[in-house]
Each structure stands twice: as structure tokens, then as C-alpha cells.
Amino acid sequence: MTDDPFVAHRSLLFTVAYEMLGSAADADDVVQETWLRWADVDQETVREPRAYLVRIVTRQALNRLRTLARRREDYVGEWLPEPLLTSPDVADDVELAESVSIAMLTVLETLGPTERAVLVLHEVFDVPFDEIATAVGKSAAAVRQIAHRAREHVAARRPRMEVSRTEQQQVVERFLGALTGGDVQGLLDVLAPDVVVVADGGGLAPAALRPVAGRARVANALSRFADLVPPVPVTTPLVNGAVGARIDPGGEFDTAITFVVEAGRITRMYAMRNPQKLGRLDEVAELRR
Incomplete structure (x- = not known):
């Protein structure tokens, strides 16, 4: 494994950004912005590079989400996420496969930006509430409430995907x-x-x-x-x-x-x-x- 934490976690950062944005092209841009910010940091002072990088990519994705919302208002017809060719390893990871499915990403589109970030980070990537709170600029208690609401919202709309x-x-x-x-x-x-x-x-x-x-x-x-x-x-x-x-x-x-x-x-x-x-x-x- 490389010594550079950004390179080591690049696939994770892309996945976080893609699940938040539903667009591989925009996820690539967000990951690139994350790298530029990481390059300016005194990395010796960062105790947990993975958490730090996830925090940066989340903030950049939230900024991008707000821009995309305006763009999608003018979209012709139905807007669907950008499909990706995925490996058997992704299909074998049931939770990851469900979280990146077009069906789930379409449901996530019905959430607000902060709700989407909280749900993705906690439910898919097991990021603790206190870390999410820092990333989205909310208190940990507020993030717990947001997560609860977002889970209920998604549960009422998500298709059941329980087949082999x-x-x-x-x-x-x-x-x-x-x-x-x-x-x-x-x-x-x-x-x-x-x-x-x-x-x-x-x-x-x-x-x-x-x-x-x-x-x-x-x-x-x-x-x-x-x-x-x-x-x-x-x-x-x-x-x-x-x-x-x-x-x-x-x-x-x-x-x-x-x-x-x-x-x-x-x-x-x-x-x-x-x-x-x-x-x-x-x-x-x-x-x-």
C-alpha cells in the first residue's frame, strides 16, 4: 500500500462523493478538489488521515450538491444517476451494492444535501456521528436527529432488493x-x-x-x-x-x-x-x- 493516505483512500473518497452526487463526473471533480486541499495541509499534524479526507470530500460534495440542485431543475425529462460498470466484488458486498444501486441513488435524490450526507456517511461508511457533525457543521445531537429522519424517509421509498x-x-x-x-x-x-x-x-x-x-x-x-x-x-x-x-x-x-x-x-x-x-x-x- 502506498504511503500517501490520499492515494490509499482515493477509491473510498470517490465512492463517498458518487453516492452523495449520483454523478461520476462530479465525483471526480470533488475528489480532485479534495486532493488540492490535502496537498496544502501539513500532513504530519493529521492524526487520522482517513477521517480527515472523508471530512474534506463531504464538504466539497455538499458544495457541489447545492450547485447541481439548480442545474437539475432545468433538466429535460427525468434525471437518473450516472451508471457505473462495477466488479463482482461490489455485487458480493450486499450493503455496498444496495447503496450504489440506481434505485437507491434515485431515492437519495429526494433528500436534502445535509440529510443525504449524514445518511450516506453513517449508514454506508460507518462514520461516527461526531465526525459527521464536524463535516456538515452541525452538532452531534442534530446529526442523530437528521439520520433518524433520513432513515425513515428512505425506508418508506426504497425498493426491496433481496434477490441473489x-x-x-x-x-x-x-x-x-x-x-x-x-x-x-x-x-x-x-x-x-x-x-x-x-x-x-x-x-x-x-x-x-x-x-x-x-x-x-x-x-x-x-x-x-x-x-x-x-x-x-x-x-x-x-x-x-x-x-x-x-x-x-x-x-x-x-x-x-x-x-x-x-x-x-x-x-x-x-x-x-x-x-x-x-x-x-x-x-x-x-x-x-
């Missing part, structure tokens, strides 16, 4: 088989009655501007896919810690899809089509807790 990777793979492959084969009944069988599809084109690629809900509507919308000529390539990479789908990588129909699976059926789908958000699917992201 094997089951997820099987359901996704059933879905893709029906999709590419134009099998409408197969689609109906693999979709939950109240399935919801959220798509993000950002005004740069065709995508539904609002979520599409209901098995019949979703199956009808997807049934046209098999008519594409020539057929487009489809793969099943690990995206944000779970088996996802990549349709037509780099082509006209380039889309990354992640799924929430419950009881053998798909309950939610997140389709990322904004080409500015698909650049991280060609190289595995280093995520760490």
Missing part, C-alpha cells in the same frame, strides 16, 4: 429474451403488474419524459424493440452492483438498464439513454467502503 445475483441474472435474461424475440406474453410474464419504467434521455436521446407505469403499457412500449433491423447487440454487465443490461453499446440505441426484481418479476426499470452519462460503462469503477 443468480436470480437477478435469470430474470434479466428472461426479460431480454422476450424483448429481443418480440414475445409480448413473455414480457407480461416477467413484469410485475405495477412495474414502473423511468427513462433518462436528458433531451439528447429519445426517452419518455415521465415514468411509464403498468405491465400492459410497458410491454406495449417495449414490444416494438424486436422489429429493429438489424438486431442490436445486448449484454448483461454488472451495473451499479447488480446484473443490468446494455443495449447496442455505442450505437444509435445505446441504453443502460438496471432492474429491481421481487418474487421473480421486474418491479422497476431505470433506462439511462443520455449519452453524456454512458461513458463509465467501458471501464470498471473502483468502489470501496
